[in-house]
Amino acid sequence: MTQETAAEEKTKSRFGKWVAVLMAVIALWGGTVGFLAADASTRESQATRDSEALAIELMATLGETGARTSHDIQLMADWIALGQQGIVDQAVALALQGTACDELIQRYILDTQVREKQAQSLVPDCLLLSDPRYAHSLEKMDFDMLRYTTDQMQPVLALLERQNAAADQAEHWGGRSNAYTSALTLVGVALFFLGLCLVLERGPRFLFLGLGLLIALADVGWTLVILFS
Amino acid sequence: MSKGTRRFETIVTMSMAVVALLAALVVWRAAVVNSDAHTFDRKVLIDTIRARRAYLEDLDLVYQEARYAIHYETGQVRIQELASAASSWKRQGKTVLGALAETEAYWYSLAAEGVKAMSPMAGSAEYRRQDGSLDLEKRLKEIQAENPDLRDLAPEDSARNADRLYRQSRLLLLATIPLAFSLVGLTAAQVLDRRGRYLFFALGIAVFLTSAVYLALVELAGLFI
Numbered sequence: 001m002t003q004e005t006a007a008e009e010k011t012k013s014r015f016g017k018w019v020a021v022l023m024a025v026i027a028l029w030g031g032t033v034g035f036l037a038a039d040a041s042t043r044e045s046q047a048t049r050d051s052e053a054l055a056i057e058l059m060a061t062l063g064e065t066g067a068r069t070s071h072d073i074q075l076m077a078d079w080i081a082l083g084q085q086g087i088v089d090q091a092v093a094l095a096l097q098g099t100a101c102d103e104l105i106q107r108y109i110l111d112t113q114v115r116e117k118q119a120q121s122l123v124p125d126c127l128l129l130s131d132p133r134y135a136h137s138l139e140k141m142d143f144d145m146l147r148y149t150t151d152q153m154q155p156v157l158a159l160l161e162r163q164n165a166a167a168d169q170a171e172h173w174g175g176r177s178n179a180y181t182s183a184l185t186l187v188g189v190a191l192f193f194l195g196l197c198l199v200l201e202r203g204p205r206f207l208f209l210g211l212g213l214l215i216a217l218a219d220v221g222w223t224l225v226i227l228f229s
Numbered sequence: 230m231s232k233g234t235r236r237f238e239t240i241v242t243m244s245m246a247v248v249a250l251l252a253a254l255v256v257w258r259a260a261v262v263n264s265d266a267h268t269f270d271r272k273v274l275i276d277t278i279r280a281r282r283a284y285l286e287d288l289d290l291v292y293q294e295a296r297y298a299i300h301y302e303t304g305q306v307r308i309q310e311l312a313s314a315a316s317s318w319k320r321q322g323k324t325v326l327g328a329l330a331e332t333e334a335y336w337y338s339l340a341a342e343g344v345k346a347m348s349p350m351a352g353s354a355e356y357r358r359q360d361g362s363l364d365l366e367k368r369l370k371e372i373q374a375e376n377p378d379l380r381d382l383a384p385e386d387s388a389r390n391a392d393r394l395y396r397q398s399r400l401l402l403l404a405t406i407p408l409a410f411s412l413v414g415l416t417a418a419q420v421l422d423r424r425g426r427y428l429f430f431a432l433g434i435a436v437f438l439t440s441a442v443y444l445a446l447v448e449l450a451g452l453f454i
Contacts, residue, residue, distance in 0.1 A: 017420035024416040031409035038402050042263065042395045049270040049391065053277045053384060060281035064288060071292050075299065103326045106318070110330070114310045118303040124361035125299055 023194050026216050030187035033223055037180035044173035051166035058159045065152050075126035079119050086115035179226045183219050190216040245415045248437050252408040259401040262394050269391035276384040283379035287372045291365050297348035304341040308334045397451045404440050411436040
């Protein structure tokens with residue numbers, strides 16, 4: 001009887017020792033999953049920061065583009081207004097031809113010249129009027145507004161693309177981090193079952209050992225799927 | 230159990246405690262470094278907002294000044310034309326027309342002085358490029374130089390620091406894997422009965438020492454990089 005008890009105790013002790021080694025191995029796996037989760041979380045933080053900083057840059061670049069285009073369009077409007085006023089002055093001067101209002105005619109002609117020179121003085125400061133890519137002909141008022149708008153929006157669109165990519169990265173790493181955290185929870189459950197099998201009697205202990213191992217194996221599979229997905 | 234075995238088990242237990250303690254310290258240190266990285270992340274966002282807001286304010290001011298400078302320029306064109314016509318008309322004996330143009334030029338020149346005061350670029354050849362356009366970049370640099378603190382904000386530096394700290398934190402955390410491996414070796418040394426325990430003990434200690442050297446290198450690199 002004493003010999004049987006001693007043999008059972010020895011078996012139990014050996015079983016306990018191997019379960020302890022198994023638990024240590026699973027804890028090692030847990031450490032690996034924990035590292036992967038922390039790494040994914042860090043990468044999510046970096047991508048989120050980049051995404052937010054780029055969103056701010058994007059808004060500022062929009063503001064900058066708005067200020068520049070508003071300046072150009074305002075100058076173009078002034079240029080058109082001066083041109084129209086010059087035409088009106090010229091028309092009045094022509095209408096007065098043949099009347100006795102010679103001085104008035106000369107005054108209108110002067111105004112026409114003034115407005116023309118004023119309009120010319122605006123050209124160098126306005127990209128829409130001075131750049132041949134956009135101003136095909138000032139006389140015919142042939143402007144490529146679409147190209148101007150597209151070119152001005154180019155930096156904004158480039159930033160938008162970068163911002164979207166950073167936001168996608170943040171979401172990607174966030175998803176991974178959450179998945180690893182769930183995998184880590186499974187490691188905890190597996191360790192709990194293995195711990196239970198150490199304190200239970202012969203029958204159920206193998207059930208919990210099996211469950212613990214099964215969960216640990218499933219966890220390894222799941223983590224590998226996350227890692228290589 | 231022999232005295233030698235008991236002593237060995239005590240040494241293994243103590244070693245396991247030391248490894249576990251180092252692992253806890255590594256996790257704590259990684260958390261601290263990670264927190265520092267987050268601080269830099271916040272600085273990146275704050276500095277980006279401040280720098281870009283300041284830049285936009287300065288740019289708005291430059292465009293306002295440009296409007297006044299251009300208004301002044303068109304005014305000068307009018308004044309010159311009126312003055313030139315006035316003298317021409319006076320020479321031709323058209324005194325009334327000449328006097329009217331002269332008076333107009335005079336009052337416009339008074340108004341132009343008021344506009345000139347609104348912008349340093351107005352009437353200044355210093356701000357004119359060769360193609361006759363205003364050198365807005367030059368004026369922008371001058372305005373930015375008035376607030377060097379805002380001009381010199383560099384969110385990129387903070388981002389680089391944050392990335393460096395994240396990297397350090399990641400490298401520190403990486404050491405928890407060999408440390409856990411070392412614990413596995415020491416646990417095996419604790420539970421095994423035969424000679425294999427010495428092999429596992431040696432393996433656990435070797436991995437632990439390698440991890441410790443690795444951690445020291447990561448910390449040193451963090452100090453100097």
